[in-house]
Amino acid sequence: GAVVSQHPSWVICKSGTSVKIECRSLDFQATTMFWYRQFPKQSLMLMATSNEGSKATYEQGVEKDKFLINHASLTLSTLTVTSAHPEDSSFYICSAFRRTSGSNEQFFGPGTRLTVL
Amino acid sequence: AQSVTQLDSQVPVFEEAPVELRCNYSSSVSVYLFWYVQYPNQGLQLLLKYLSGSTLVKGINGFEAEFNKSQTSFHLRKPSVHISDTAEYFCAVSERAAGNKLTFGGGTRVLVKP
Numbered sequence: 107g108a109v110v111s112q113h114p115s116w117v118i119c120k121s122g123t124s125v126k127i128e129c130r131s132l133d134f135q136a137t138t139m140f141w142y143r144q145f146p147k148q149s150l151m152l153m154a155t156s157n158e159g160s161k162a163t164y165e166q167g168v169e170k171d172k173f174l175i176n177h178a179s180l181t182l183s184t185l186t187v188t189s190a191h192p193e194d195s196s197f198y199i200c201s202a203f204r205r206t207s208g209s210n211e212q213f214f215g216p217g218t219r220l221t222v223l
Numbered sequence: 224a225q226s227v228t229q230l231d232s233q234v235p236v237f238e239e240a241p242v243e244l245r246c247n248y249s250s251s252v253s254v255y256l257f258w259y260v261q262y263p264n265q266g267l268q269l270l271l272k273y274l275s276g277s278t279l280v281k282g283i284n285g286f287e288a289e290f291n292k293s294q295t296s297f298h299l300r301k302p303s304v305h306i307s308d309t310a311e312y313f314c315a316v317s318e319r320a321a322g323n324k325l326t327f328g329g330g331t332r333v334l335v336k337p
Contacts, residue, residue, distance in 0.1 A: 140325075147332075148329070148330070149313060149327045149328060150267075151327075152324060199266050199267070201267075203323050210323060211269065214266035214267040214268070216266045217265065219264070
């Protein structure tokens, strides 16, 4: 159990266009999901916390108008990169938080590689 | 705020040899500690975690880690590595009282040589 999917797995787009990335928890409900960004050979940087039914909480330095996050249901969060530019090219990873009586854990999606030309 | 330092960016190791990946953290409050593995072009998989109790934690794939509060460390070890252990390893912490946000270390790339 505890599978998280992302779609698409990779996307190439032209500069100035917008790209939407979906993150789904397939077999559990997640009131909280997280979006990370990872540059080549670097660590994961938290971009924002996505809360079902409320506005996302963005980390310092992340432009909320550029990276739109919607958490419309308990199993789906979307990240839209608006007016993408080459510097937005990166590996985007989401995670879904599952709270249980035994332990709490984040389950990670497989990532989406975005290339902006 | 907390921070995580992984002291080795790369660790080459021969197959069947032991490996240790070092992780030190800094936090003013109690934390949970995690080790994740990332294979190329994939997401992260949890290897093990320390929440409380015994300081020696055993995880999947033969990995274990020891929490040392006085040295603020959480080093990862495996007594005998396989070629399939070639991957990137991340240490992470989350503050117990501050929700579930993870702060990651810079990562350690393990290259297992035959």
